[in-house]
Amino acid sequence: MKVDTLRKTQRIWFGSVTGLAVTLVFGWWYGLFAALLPMFVLTKIDRWNSGIIMQLIISVVWICIQVALIVGFLQPYPLLMTLAVGLMLMFKCIAMTHKSTYLFGYIGLLIGSILLNFASYNGFDLEEFVMGLIASTFVTAPIVGLAFYLFPEQSRLPASALTAEPAAAKSRAHVDTQRKDHSGLVRQALLGWLIAMAAFILFQVADLNDSLSAQASIFIVLTPMTLIGSLAVAKIRIIGTFLGCFAGMLIQLTLYTWSNNALLFLLAYAIAAGFFCRWLALGDIKAGIGFSAMSALTVPLTTSFVPEQKDAFFSICYRFSSILMAVVCTSLAIWITHHFLVRIIKVKPLKEATDNGTLR
Numbered sequence: 001m002k003v004d005t006l007r008k009t010q011r012i013w014f015g016s017v018t019g020l021a022v023t024l025v026f027g028w029w030y031g032l033f034a035a036l037l038p039m040f041v042l043t044k045i046d047r048w049n050s051g052i053i054m055q056l057i058i059s060v061v062w063i064c065i066q067v068a069l070i071v072g073f074l075q076p077y078p079l080l081m082t083l084a085v086g087l088m089l090m091f092k093c094i095a096m097t098h099k100s101t102y103l104f105g106y107i108g109l110l111i112g113s114i115l116l117n118f119a120s121y122n123g124f125d126l127e128e129f130v131m132g133l134i135a136s137t138f139v140t141a142p143i144v145g146l147a148f149y150l151f152p153e154q155s156r157l158p159a160s161a162l163t164a165e166p167a168a169a170k171s172r173a174h175v176d177t178q179r180k181d182h183s184g185l186v187r188q189a190l191l192g193w194l195i196a197m198a199a200f201i202l203f204q205v206a207d208l209n210d211s212l213s214a215q216a217s218i219f220i221v222l223t224p225m226t227l228i229g230s231l232a233v234a235k236i237r238i239i240g241t242f243l244g245c246f247a248g249m250l251i252q253l254t255l256y257t258w259s260n261n262a263l264l265f266l267l268a269y270a271i272a273a274g275f276f277c278r279w280l281a282l283g284d285i286k287a288g289i290g291f292s293a294m295s296a297l298t299v300p301l302t303t304s305f306v307p308e309q310k311d312a313f314f315s316i317c318y319r320f321s322s323i324l325m326a327v328v329c330t331s332l333a334i335w336i337t338h339h340f341l342v343r344i345i346k347v348k349p350l351k352e353a354t355d356n357g358t359l360r
Contacts, residue, residue, distance in 0.1 A: 008281040011147040033136035059107040093192035214326035240292025
């Protein structure tokens with residue numbers, strides 16, 4: 001293993017395990033974000049980058065404010081609320097078509113949809129969820145900083161390369177493959193917006209309050225904003241989820257009656273996370289599998305598993321089946337929407353668009 005890859009693996013592993021430890025110490029019920037957000041950031045960058053951290057914090061706080069205002073003022077008026085949500089999601093999808101604002105748009109689309117779904121249930125404490133999410137976001141910065149302090153990058157690169165762009169470009173290759181001509185960008189934004197609105201209406205109408213993972217999977221599959229990219233991500237999502245669920249079951253079966261011991265629980269999680277963090281550090285397809293596996297491992301163990309009170313086995317099985325169904329249905333919806341948009345929005349071939357100077 002190369003030194004740089006080893007260091008990145010250590011940073012990602014340290015970030016996720018430390019995030020989980022913070023949730024155990026403070027007893028955050030929705031502390032899964034404290035484990036997943038540092039892992040997400042550390043996967044994207046190879047050196048400390050305050051711009052990425054600030055964009056993450058601002059995007060989370062801003063979408064929480066937006067959802068709070070929409071739910072607080074418009075929830076009694078379904079039609080007005082749908083129009084407001086549609087406008088909000090449209091801006092997020094437009095932001096996702098540009099590299100500089102992709103993270104801002106994606107975080108807003110994913111977190112906003114989850115918040116809107118949970119807010120539709122009377123018994124759900126939206127304020128507690130939002131405060132836990134914001135706290136996890138602010139905790140991400142010191143965890144990421146400590147990870148870079150303990151496991152610094154060894155390679156010497158020129159000053160122009162000391163940015164987040166190379167790592168981000170490698171791990172988000174689908175952004176670079178997006179169309180750059182105007183018609184292509186419009187079609188991608190419409191594809192994302194139509195799928196996002198369909199998911200919003202579905203989760204508002206149906207009783208799916210236990211389908212957080214399935215809802216997140218819809219937007220993870222949607223991230224490439226293209227048909228081919230989404231189908232590739234769908235396969236990766238299914239494989240990674242299966243591996244993560246399998247690891248979660250092994251942890252529960254291995255600990256058995258010792259599962260109420262926080263240190264042993266954290267140790268078992270750290271061992272399982274080590275394998276997946278190695279894949280995350282490698283980038284490309286393995287990084288996608290690793291991220292799906294880590295989320296599948298983390299979410300049930302932090303939201304459904306209560307030692308000596310609540311078993312996570314059925315929650316893990318339900319998680320895998322719901323994600324599988326969501327991924328298949330989303331892929332089908334993207335395929336139908338893509339072919340519909342192809343018929344109504346004609347896009348010039350890339351070579352012709354380049355010759356005409358329409359590519360930026």
